[in-house]
Each structure stands twice: as C-alpha cells, then as structure tokens.
Amino acid sequence: MKIVEREFGNYDGERVIEYTLTNDFGMSVSCLNYGCVITKIIVPDRNGHFENVVLGFDRFEDYLEWSPYFGAVIGRVAGRIKDARFELDGEEYLLAANDYPNHLHGGQKGFSSVIWKTEKIEQENVVGLKCFYRSLDGEEGYPGNLDTAVTYLLSNTNELSISYEARTDHKTLINLTNHSYFNLSGNLKRDCSEHILQLESDRFLELGLDLIPTGKMLESKNTPFDFNQGRFLLSGMKSSHPQIVLAGNGYDHPLLFKKSGENTIMLSDKESGRFLRVTTDQPCVVLYTSNQLEGPFSISGVRARNYLGVCLETQGLPDAIHHPGFPTVILHPEEVYYSKTKYRFFSNTIGV
Numbered sequence: 115m116k117i118v119e120r121e122f123g124n125y126d127g128e129r130v131i132e133y134t135l136t137n138d139f140g141m142s143v144s145c146l147n148y149g150c151v152i153t154k155i156i157v158p159d160r161n162g163h164f165e166n167v168v169l170g171f172d173r174f175e176d177y178l179e180w181s182p183y184f185g186a187v188i189g190r191v192a193g194r195i196k197d198a199r200f201e202l203d204g205e206e207y208l209l210a211a212n213d214y215p216n217h218l219h220g221g222q223k224g225f226s227s228v229i230w231k232t233e234k235i236e237q238e239n240v241v242g243l244k245c246f247y248r249s250l251d252g253e254e255g256y257p258g259n260l261d262t263a264v265t266y267l268l269s270n271t272n273e274l275s276i277s278y279e280a281r282t283d284h285k286t287l288i289n290l291t292n293h294s295y296f297n298l299s300g301n302l303k304r305d306c307s308e309h310i311l312q313l314e315s316d317r318f319l320e321l322g323l324d325l326i327p328t329g330k331m332l333e334s335k336n337t338p339f340d341f342n343q344g345r346f347l348l349s350g351m352k353s354s355h356p357q358i359v360l361a362g363n364g365y366d367h368p369l370l371f372k373k374s375g376e377n378t379i380m381l382s383d384k385e386s387g388r389f390l391r392v393t394t395d396q397p398c399v400v401l402y403t404s405n406q407l408e409g410p411f412s413i414s415g416v417r418a419r420n421y422l423g424v425c426l427e428t429q430g431l432p433d434a435i436h437h438p439g440f441p442t443v444i445l446h447p448e449e450v451y452y453s454k455t456k457y458r459f460f461s462n463t464i465g466v
C-alpha cells in the first residue's frame with residue numbers, strides 16, 4: 115500500500131496537495147488538503163478494468179470556479195438552514211446566507227473550501243490521511259471554536275472509510291458529511307440514472323419550494339421514494355411525483371433509515387458490474403441526483419450535465435435546529451461528535 119503526493123495548486127498562498135492512497139489490489143483514492151476533497155476513486159469493473167467512479171476536476175482552478183461541492187467534506191452543517199438563522203439558549207445566531215435567503219452547506223467558506231492540516235497514515239493493511247481543521251468562534255456565524263478531524267482510510271478489501279470527529283468549547287451545531295458524486299459506469303460513460311439503489315427506508319422528508327424540509331415525514335410506500343426492493347434511479351426521476359418535480363425532476367431528499375444504528379445502502383451499475391456498499395451510523399441519507407449540475411464547464415472532458423452523478427450524503431436530518439422532532443445536531447462542550455461511513459467497492463464477477 116502506498117501514498118503518493120503531488121502539487122495540485124495554490125490557495126490563499128497555501129499549497130494544495132493531492133494525496134493518492136493505493137491499496138495492494140490497485141484501488142486508489144485521491145484527495146486534497148483543500149476541503150478534504152476526494153478528486154478520484156479508481157476501482158475495477160467486472161473485467162478488472164480500472165476507472166474513476168466519482169466526479170472531480172483535473173485542475174484546481176476548476177474547483178474554485180465551478181465545483182458544486184465535488185467530493186468535499188461539508189461542515190459545520192450539511193444542507194440548508196432556513197433563513198440563515200437559529201436560536202440557541204435564547205441567543206440568535208445569524209449565518210452566512212449563501213443560498214439566499216438560506217444558509218447552505220456550511221456557508222460562503224465552509225469546511226469544503228478551507229485548507230486542512232494533514233497527517234499520513236501508513237500501516238500494514240491500511241493507508242490513509244487524517245485531516246484537521248479548527249473553525250473559529252463566529253466563523254460563518256456559528257458559535258464556538260470547533261476542532262474537527264476527518265480520517266480517510268483505504269483497506270485491502272477495497273473499502274474507504276470516512277470518520278468524523280469534533281469538539282467544541284461552546285454549544286454549537288454540527289452535521290458533517292461527504293459530498294462525493296458517484297458514477298459507477300466508470301470515467302463518466304453513462305448517467306447515474308441507470309444505477310440501481312437499494313436501502314431500507316420507509317419514510318422521507320417532504321421538501322418545500324426552497325428545498326428545505328417542511329417538517330413532514332412522508333411514507334415512501336408506493337412512491338418513487340421506496341428503495342426497499344431496489345429501483346433504477348431513472349424510474350423515480352422521470353416520475354411526476356410532486357416532490358420529484360419540485361426538486362428539479364430528480365431526488366434531493368433525506369431518506370430516513372428504518373432502523374437506528376448501522377444501515378446499508380447499495381448502489382450498482384449493471385453494465386460495468388460495479389457495486390458500492392455504503393455502511394453508515396447516520397440516521398439519514400440525502401439522495402441528490404445532480405439535478406442542477408448542468409453548466410458551461412467540463413468534468414474530466416465530459417460536459418457538465420444533470421444526472422451525471424449521484425450523491426449519497428449520509429448525515430443527520432437537514433435543518434434539524436428548526437424541528438424539535440428531528441434528532442438534535444447540537445454539540446455541547448463536554449461531548450465528542452463522532453460518526454463514520456464506509457464505502458466498499460466490488461464487482462459481480464471478480465472482486466477481492
């Protein structure tokens with residue numbers, strides 16, 4: 115197993131480094147010290163053909179100009195916070211309204227667009243990168259100095275695990291995730307709409323026109339949100355279900371896992387034979403089918419278009435601070451925030 119480093123760019127006078135972690139079977143994960151961005155994940159298809167299965171740019175400048183959070187760690191709070199404000203212990207906090215009038219994915223300069231300190235991990239059966247970031251009291255409007263560590267570990271079983279840890283010195287909010295856009299066809303050959311998704315979930319959160327949860331939990335049975343038996347993403351994306359239409363003819367919804375504790379999500383692409391099994395300790399996954407990806411830029415030579423990738427954002431419920439019925443995203447000074455999501459890649463004829 116090995117780690118190779120290369121210069122990727124410069125940001126605010128700091129060097130941007132790309133670290134490529136490779137296991138003994140040739141699978142690799144590349145990531146940056148900027149936003150902990152995963153730039154590439156290279157895994158074999160059923161014929162042993164290695165290709166990239168995430169959306170990412172070859173040039174750092176494209177991340178600054180175009181990236182809709184490609185591969186990045188999102189924090190302090192993933193998703194939207196209504197009206198970019200919240201109250202904690204009678205105190206009102208005003209956040210960056212970067213998705214006016216709401217707050218999105220941690221603000222103007224959230225965890226996805228800052229330089230993290232890094233530490234390489236090289237052990238016998240695992241190779242990885244631990245990233246550290248201290249978010250200062252008041253950053254993007256949030257209270258408390260928050261120390262966060264994100265660890266990427268790649269194993270010889272073709273599993274990438276991402277663990278998140280955080281501590282604060284003042285009551286604050288936290289809900290971290292990774293915003294990778296998966297496309298298992300390999301090197302963006304086909305859209306994610308051809309992927310099959312399976313997970314155990316009976317309810318999802320209804321969204322308002324601003325894409326923020328209304329607070330209502332809807333039943334998924336007999337709707338495009340029922341993935342219990344597995345379904346082609348396309349079958350839901352082309353439906354006229356009002357929630358699908360509202361999200362831009364696709365999914366942008368928190369799906370609530372049926373049980374607490376560990377849950378599994380299975381994503382697969384028939385033609386390449388690639389599978390991705392995601393295991394998480396988080397209560398929901400925000401399923402986003404890149405309904406708003408279209409733009410005047412290219413992603414590794416492919417023109418940006420909607421439905422090119424699918425995000426599986428495992429996390430706490432979005433806008434939880436405004437919904438007392440949702441599990442809390444408040445972090446107290448005496449607590450440690452910890453969460454973990456694992457991504458295991460395999461193919462249906464050969465594998466490790």
Ligand code: FUC
Pocket residue numbers: 182183193325366400402406425427
């Ligand atoms: C996702 C979505 C949003 C947004 C963004 C790029 O997580 O929930 O609607 O457009 O990321």
